[in-house]
Amino acid sequence: MGLHYAATLAEWRRRFHESSEAVRGLGFDDRFCRLWDYYLAYCEGAFRERHISDVQLMLTKTGDRSSLYGEPASSELPASRIVAYVARAGSQASGARRP
16 A cells, blocks of 8 residues: 555645645745645655555454455455465564664
């Protein structure tokens, strides 16, 4: 999902720039606009470089996969591979936080 989120951030940034006069009209100053632009650009770059990412999880108490109908993971990956992927992603994320 991370690369898709980078594209979303790029679109949000584009729309923010298109609406800059309206944003200023709401009382936000140039400093705020520069800071928000920096934030959106930084996050987009971090997602593109895979320095950060995001995941979507659906947990069930019983392990009943019927609640996943329509979700790609329910038909593409067995539960054991999904768990392994999440565990691997978690260990990579925690490793990225270490100095």
